[in-house]
Amino acid sequence: MYMVDNIINMVEKKIEEGNEEDIEYQSQFTEVIKASFAEILYAFIEANLMGMAGSLSSDILKENIASYCGAHNTEFAKMAQLEYLIRISSTKLPVKEINELFKGKDCLSEISQHVLKDNIYRYLSSYQYDANDRMAVCATLGFNNKTLLIQEKKFATLREK
Numbered sequence: 001m002y003m004v005d006n007i008i009n010m011v012e013k014k015i016e017e018g019n020e021e022d023i024e025y026q027s028q029f030t031e032v033i034k035a036s037f038a039e040i041l042y043a044f045i046e047a048n049l050m051g052m053a054g055s056l057s058s059d060i061l062k063e064n065i066a067s068y069c070g071a072h073n074t075e076f077a078k079m080a081q082l083e084y085l086i087r088i089s090s091t092k093l094p095v096k097e098i099n100e101l102f103k104g105k106d107c108l109s110e111i112s113q114h115v116l117k118d119n120i121y122r123y124l125s126s127y128q129y130d131a132n133d134r135m136a137v138c139a140t141l142g143f144n145n146k147t148l149l150i151q152e153k154k155f156a157t158l159r160e161k
Contacts, residue, residue, distance in 0.1 A: 007033065045076075045115045050083065075112045082116065086123050093133035099140055117141055125151035 011030050069077035078101060085094040098120070100106045102113060120141060124134060125148050138145040 041111075045111075046119060048076075050119070075108050078106060078108065079112060079116050083119060086120065089129070091128065091130050091133075093129050093137055095133050095136045095140075098137055102140055121148070124148045126155050128152065 011033060069081055082094060082097050082101060085097060101108050101116065108116065120137065121143060123129075124137065124143065134148070135145055137143070138148065
């Protein structure tokens with residue numbers, strides 16, 4: 001993030017040199033830069049998280065990754081484990097684990113929650129899960145269950161064609 005911080009600092013210094021009209025416009029520009037870098041970071045984390053969770057389904061890597069995650073109790077490791085649990089479930093969701101990471105003692109940071117919420121939303125809108133599990137997860141994460149069901153139907157229809 002060092003490079004991102006330097007870019008933002010340079011833009012903010014240039015903003016301070018301008019007149020009042022320019023300052024408001026350029027301040028909006030700075031916010032767009034920050035949001036763009038945040039989206040790049042989210043996409044990077046999501047891609048790596050999905051790759052790591054996909055690797056967990058390999059029997060060869062499963063033990064090594066589980067050992068690593070146990071030794072390094074990082075947010076990324078917790079997210080990868082949850083992502084893996086969602087991937088291997090056929091209809092049941094890991095509701096307890098989701099609650100722990102969003103509201104429990106192992107609560108993730110805001111950025112980690114944002115990334116994981118996006119991924120969970122994709123799973124819920126793409127695959128069929130137990131209705132009670134879906135409602136529990138929606139309540140925890142603030143998702144609209146009806147909207148997810150509509151999305152799920154759209155994806156199912158597209159897959160059939």
